[in-house]
Amino acid sequence: xxxxxxxxxxxxxxxxxxxxxxxxxxxxxxxxxxxxxxxxxxxxxxxxxxxxxxxxxxxxxxxxxxxxxxxxxxxxxxxxxxxxxxxxxxxxxxxxxxxxxxxxxxxxxxxxxxxxxxxxxxxxxxxxxxxxxxxxxxxxxxxxxxxxxxxxxxxxxxxxxxxxxxxxxxxxxxxxxxxxxxxxxxxxxxxxxxxxxxxxxxxxxxxxxxxxxxxxxxxxxxxxxxxxxxxxxxxxxxxxxxxxxxxxxxxxxxxxxxxxxxxx
Amino acid sequence: xxxxxxxxxxxxxxxxxxxxxxxxxxxxxxxxxxxxxxxxxxxxxxxxxxxxxxxxxxxxxxxxxxxxxxxxxxxxxxxxxxxxxxxxxxxxxxxxxxxxxxxxxxxxxxxxxxxxxxxxxxxxxxxxxxxxxxxxxxxxxxxxxxxxxxxxxxxxxxxxxxxxxxxxxxxxxxxxxxxxxxxxxxxxxxxxxxxxxxxxxxxxxxxxxxxxxxxxxxxxxxxxxxxxxxxxxxxxxxxxxxxxxxxxxxxxxxxxxxxxxxxxxxxxxxxxxxxxxxxxxxxxxxxxxxxxxxxxxxxxxxxxxxxxxxxxxxxxxxxxxxxxxxxxxxxxxxxxxxxxxxxxxxx
Numbered sequence: 001x002x003x004x005x006x007x008x009x010x011x012x013x014x015x016x017x018x019x020x021x022x023x024x025x026x027x028x029x030x031x032x033x034x035x036x037x038x039x040x041x042x043x044x045x046x047x048x049x050x051x052x053x054x055x056x057x058x059x060x061x062x063x064x065x066x067x068x069x070x071x072x073x074x075x076x077x078x079x080x081x082x083x084x085x086x087x088x089x090x091x092x093x094x095x096x097x098x099x100x101x102x103x104x105x106x107x108x109x110x111x112x113x114x115x116x117x118x119x120x121x122x123x124x125x126x127x128x129x130x131x132x133x134x135x136x137x138x139x140x141x142x143x144x145x146x147x148x149x150x151x152x153x154x155x156x157x158x159x160x161x162x163x164x165x166x167x168x169x170x171x172x173x174x175x176x177x178x179x180x181x182x183x184x185x186x187x188x189x190x191x192x193x194x195x196x197x198x199x200x201x202x203x204x205x206x207x208x209x210x211x212x213x214x215x216x217x218x219x220x221x222x223x224x225x226x227x228x229x230x231x232x233x234x235x236x237x238x239x240x241x242x243x244x245x246x247x248x249x250x251x252x253x254x255x256x257x258x259x260x261x262x263x264x
Numbered sequence: 265x266x267x268x269x270x271x272x273x274x275x276x277x278x279x280x281x282x283x284x285x286x287x288x289x290x291x292x293x294x295x296x297x298x299x300x301x302x303x304x305x306x307x308x309x310x311x312x313x314x315x316x317x318x319x320x321x322x323x324x325x326x327x328x329x330x331x332x333x334x335x336x337x338x339x340x341x342x343x344x345x346x347x348x349x350x351x352x353x354x355x356x357x358x359x360x361x362x363x364x365x366x367x368x369x370x371x372x373x374x375x376x377x378x379x380x381x382x383x384x385x386x387x388x389x390x391x392x393x394x395x396x397x398x399x400x401x402x403x404x405x406x407x408x409x410x411x412x413x414x415x416x417x418x419x420x421x422x423x424x425x426x427x428x429x430x431x432x433x434x435x436x437x438x439x440x441x442x443x444x445x446x447x448x449x450x451x452x453x454x455x456x457x458x459x460x461x462x463x464x465x466x467x468x469x470x471x472x473x474x475x476x477x478x479x480x481x482x483x484x485x486x487x488x489x490x491x492x493x494x495x496x497x498x499x500x501x502x503x504x505x506x507x508x509x510x511x512x513x514x515x516x517x518x519x520x521x522x523x524x525x526x527x528x529x530x531x532x533x534x535x536x537x538x539x540x541x542x543x544x545x546x547x548x549x550x551x552x553x554x555x556x557x558x559x560x561x562x563x564x565x566x567x568x569x570x571x572x573x574x575x576x577x578x579x580x581x582x583x584x585x586x587x588x589x590x591x592x593x594x595x596x597x598x599x600x601x602x603x604x605x606x607x608x609x610x611x
Contacts, residue, residue, distance in 0.1 A: 165321055166354035168341040170415065171371035180367075184358050 026242065033235035040230060051236040061237065064221035068202050071133055071217060075140040075201035076194045082141065083148030083193065090149070091156040105149045108142050116142070117210040124211060131213025139207045144197035151196065155189030192256030195248050203245070270455045271332025271422040272297040273318070278327030280313055280479075287313040288324065289479040298453040300446070301484075302466040305476035306502070311459050314476070315425055318457065320344050331422050342371075347416030348425040352432075353408050355400040361387065361411050362396040368419040386418040389448065406437045413445065417452060424449065424456040430465065442468055463503045467491065475499045491544075493609055500542045500611070507543040507582050512536065519610065524578045528553050531610035542609040545571070548584040552602025558582060560597045574599060 028042055033051055035044030055061045089095075090102050108116065120139050121130070129135030163185065167177040183190070205219035212220050218241065225234050273295040280288040287310045295301045303311045316322040318329055320341035328337045336344055347368075355364050365386055369379045387393060390410035400408055409429060416424055426445070430438045446469055449456050460466045466473050467487050474484040475498070483495040494500035500508050511521035513535050519527045521541065533539060546569075548556075558574030561581070570592055574582045584601055593599060 160352075160354070162350055162352060162354040163356060165319075165341070166348070166350060167356075167367070167371075169319055169321075169344075169346065169348045170368035171342050171345070171419065172367075173342055173371075176371060181356060185356075 029235050029238050029242070032232050033239045035232045035235070038231055040232060040235070051232040052240075054233050055236050055240070058233075060216070061218075061221065061233075064216045064218045065240075067133060067215060068218035071136055071140065072198040072202040074134070074137045075144050076198040078137060078141045079144040079148045079197040080190065080194050083145050083197075084152055084190070086145075087149050087152030087156055091153050106146045109146045113143070113206040117207045120207065121210045130211055131215050133215060136208060136211050136217070137201075139211055140201040140204060141197075143204065143207065144200045147196040147200055148193040151189050151193040152186070155186050159185065188256050192252050195252050195256060199245055199248055203241075269420055269422065270297055270453050273423055273455060273457070274328075274330040275314075275318070276328050276330070278314070278317055278324045278329065280310075280317060280322060280324050286479045288317070290327070291476075291479070291481055292327075293474055293481060293484065295455055295457060297455050299471045300449055300456045300458060300469060302458045302460050302470040302473045303476055304460050304463060304466045304473050304503070306461060309476040310479040311461075311476050312427065313479075315427055315457065315459050318423070319346055319348050319425055345419070345421050346423045346425060347419070347421035349409075349412045349416050349427065349429045351427045351429065353400075353412040353429070355408055355411055355415075357400055359399075360396065361392060361398050361400075361403070364400070364411055365414045365418050368415065372419060382418055383414075386414040389417075390414045390444075405433055406441060409433065409441055410444075413448070417448070417454065422455070424454045426456065426458045428459050428461065430462075438465075439468075445469070467503075473503075475502060477502070493611070494542060495611060497540055500540070500609075505545045505583055505585075507545065509541045509543075509580075510539070511541060512538055513610075517605070521580075523580050525580060527608060528605045529608045529610050530606040531608075533610060540611050542611065543582075543603055543607070545583045545585040547607035548582075548586070548601045548603050550601060552604050552607075554605070554608070555600060555602040556580075556582060557598060557600050560593050560595055560599060563592050563595065565592050572599070574601070 031044050032040055032042055034047045034049070035041060035051070036046035036048040037044060086101075086105060090098065090105070117139075120142075124130050124135050124139075127135075129138070159182070163181055164177050167181045168174075172180060203219060204217075205223055208217045208220040209223065216224065218237070222234055222237055225237075273293075275291060275293040278288055278291045279286075289310075291310070291314060293301075293314075303314060305311045313322060317324050320336070320339060324337065328335055330336065331344070331346075356367065359367065362383060366379050366383045369382060374382070387396060390413050392407060392410050392414065395403065395407065400411065403411065412429070429445075430441055433441060442465060445458075448454075458466075458469055460469075467490075470487055472484060472486050473490045475482045475490065477498050483490060483499045485493075485495075490499065490503055494503065497508055500506050509521045509523065509525075511519045511527075513531075513533045514520040514526070515535050516532050517529060519529050519531075519539060519541055521527060527541060529541070531539075556574070556576045558576035560572055561575050562573040564571040565588065566585075567588065569585045569588050572584050572586065572593065574584060576582055582601075586601075
């Protein structure tokens with residue numbers, strides 16, 4: 001530590017404490033998921049894989065997991081299909097009301113999810129969409145759209161348009177410029193936007209509580225599980241979910257565009 | 265639509281306004297087939313806008329652009345068959361050298377074998393054999409430039425446009441690339457428009473130069489003519505170093521300058537005409553019909569020559585160049601120089 005000023009040492013200590021604070025829940029959840037006791041106890045009295053086995057053996061858990069995965073995937077695809085053209089129009093378009101559309105696209109972040117859920121519940125009840133997986137996809141897409149728009153507009157703002165001019169000058173039609181130059185170059189943004197949309201749906205519980213009905217997603221199943229019976233299965237499910245989201249985050253870091261760039 | 269080959273260019277009365285700014289003000293220009301014409305001007309002179317109008321990236325408010333007898337004013341860029349090298353090269357960063365150069369041929373749906381043959385030929389022409397698999401970011405600035413050039417000529421364009429392509433290169437490399445471009449352009453007989461703000465570059469490369477300022481063409485002429493017989497103050501001042509004065513023709517062969525000096529000139533303009541007078545710094549020599557005595561204000565050693573700023577009688581300042589012989593004159597030294605009547609350009 002010799003030569004480092006006091007302020008720097010304080011910074012390191014503060015940073016370590018904050019990091020520990022953020023990691024604490026995870027540090028507790030991991031050991032409990034391996035507990036030998038039939039209740040949530042920390043530190044666990046002994047180690048066993050029984051709660052992971054219970055998760056894997058229970059068709060309800062597995063069903064819920066698959067459902068969350070394909071709802072998340074469908075949400076990502078739909079959010080990209082809507083969000084990417086929207087981002088193009090926001091960055092490159094010059095039309096009346098563009099600023100308003102820009103604000104509206106981010107509104108789902110601002111409106112409390114519970115308000116949104118109640119409102120969507122009312123509409124979906126009339127349309128008989130409660131309990132349908134594609135109904136949940138629609139609602140999740142609304143929530144995922146802001147992430148896609150934020151990431152894509154950042155990517156598009158930094159895009160060097162002389163590359164598109166070059167492509168057109170070399171004989172590429174608008175469409176081929178888009179498919180051969182613009183979209184391939186935006187791939188990091190597309191990857192980030194899609195994976196973020198996926199995570200936002202995969203982790204989502206409030207909307208799912210209202211709309212999923214009997215067809216449970218993983219977060220809703222976890223929530224119900226906590227209400228009904230508290231045993232360490234919930235911890236093992238959490239660990240699996242944390243690992244899955246971590247994998248997705250690593251994918252974003254490796255193939256996507258950093259979130260740092262999008263926060264500007 | 266490809267393989268139509270090099271063609272001539274005719275620009276007639278092209279205007280373009282951006283809000284309050286008149287970027288192009290009735291520009292007309294003719295470029296012969298196989299000719300290399302440089303558009304030279306300061307930034308904001310409209311030269312880049314003119315290039316964009318030719319390439320199709322800007323639509324002019326009025327006027328026409330005709331290539332090889334076909335009017336293309338309203339044609340989209342993709343249909344123009346014009347090769348362009350951008351200022352920043354605009355290479356596709358996700359494609360290899362091979363991918364970049366084959367791009368225009370793929371867009372024209374040329375057969376694979378034909379593409380491979382022509383791409384190999386173009387890459388060989390710019391001396392980049394062995395670099396086909398590299399990405400642009402793995403290349404030096406000069407190599408990127410060559411890729412951009414190969415990509416612009418591989419589809420036998422009707423015109424080649426170069427938008428200040430040498431700006432980012434260091435001096436040595438720039439000179440090499442200039443000669444290379446000139447060689448290629450001559451070999452292919454490609455009608456070429458080159459945009460430059462560097463007058464030296466323009467003099468090295470061009471068959472003819474069009475000097476632009478404030479959205480209008482000031483003069484179009486061969487390189488020697490632009491340098492020796494500029495049409496106005498702007499051209500005289502922008503191309504090369506110059507001493508410019510104004511005056512009135514007092515008698516045929518004599519100009520009375522506004523500062524009181526009288527010059528003997530070789531021009532036969534009638535008496536009473538208001539004129540500008542240009543004396544290039546390197547045209548002064550000891551002796552000569554028009555003699556000046558001046559005090560050295562500033563003296564710079566430039567290797568092959570001395571560059572001197574002299575204060576002469578009547579508050580007249582002269583910039584002169586002398587062969588670097590002997591010692592550099594000191595500040596305050598008195599020097600006598602002269603210039604022959606036929607070395608003075610009157611306009």
